[in-house]
Amino acid sequence: MTRYDEQLQKVWHQYEAQNGAVPSTSCEAVAWGVALGMIQVPEVDPLAKLAEDMATALREEYATDEQGRRYRVNHAVRVSKGGVQSTDVEAYNGFHKSESPIQTIFDFRDDIEERKPESRDRAA
Numbered sequence: 001m002t003r004y005d006e007q008l009q010k011v012w013h014q015y016e017a018q019n020g021a022v023p024s025t026s027c028e029a030v031a032w033g034v035a036l037g038m039i040q041v042p043e044v045d046p047l048a049k050l051a052e053d054m055a056t057a058l059r060e061e062y063a064t065d066e067q068g069r070r071y072r073v074n075h076a077v078r079v080s081k082g083g084v085q086s087t088d089v090e091a092y093n094g095f096h097k098s099e100s101p102i103q104t105i106f107d108f109r110d111d112i113e114e115r116k117p118e119s120r121d122r123a124a
Contacts, residue, residue, distance in 0.1 A: 011038050065091045 011033035016022045023029035033039045058074040065071060071091030093101040 007039060008033075014038070065094050067094065069094075 008030075012023065012026075012029050015029045015032050023032070030039070034041055059072065061073045062070050063073050067090075069091055089102050
C-alpha cells in the first residue's frame with residue numbers, strides 16, 4: 001500500500017473518530033481533510049486526465065465477431081509468455097485470415113519457474 005493511500009485512509013478514520021460516524025461520501029471526507037490541512041488538493045494536468053479517461057473508455061469498447069465471440073475493439077494483442085486472452089486472439093486471427101495465426105500458449109511452466117525465488121537468485 002502506498003503512503004498516499006494510507007494518508008487517505010487516515011483522513012477517513014479521523015473523520016469518523018471526530019464526528020462519531022463515517023462520512024456519507026468520500027467527497028465529504030476529502031473536503032474535511034483538505035479544510036483541516038491534512039491533505040493537499042493535487043494539481044492535475046487536464047490533458048493527462050483526459051488521456052487517462054480515454055484509455056479507460058477505449059479499453060471498455062467491445063464488439064462481436066461473425067462467430068459471436070466478444071472481443072475488445074481497441075485492445076492491442078500482446079503476445080508474451082502465456083499472456084494473451086484467447087477470445088481476443090481468436091477474434092484477431094479471424095479478422096486477419098491472410099496472415100499466420102497467433103498461437104495461444106497455455107504452457108506456463110517457464111513462467112512459474114521464473115517466479116521461484118531460487119530462479120531469481122540464479123539470474124542475479
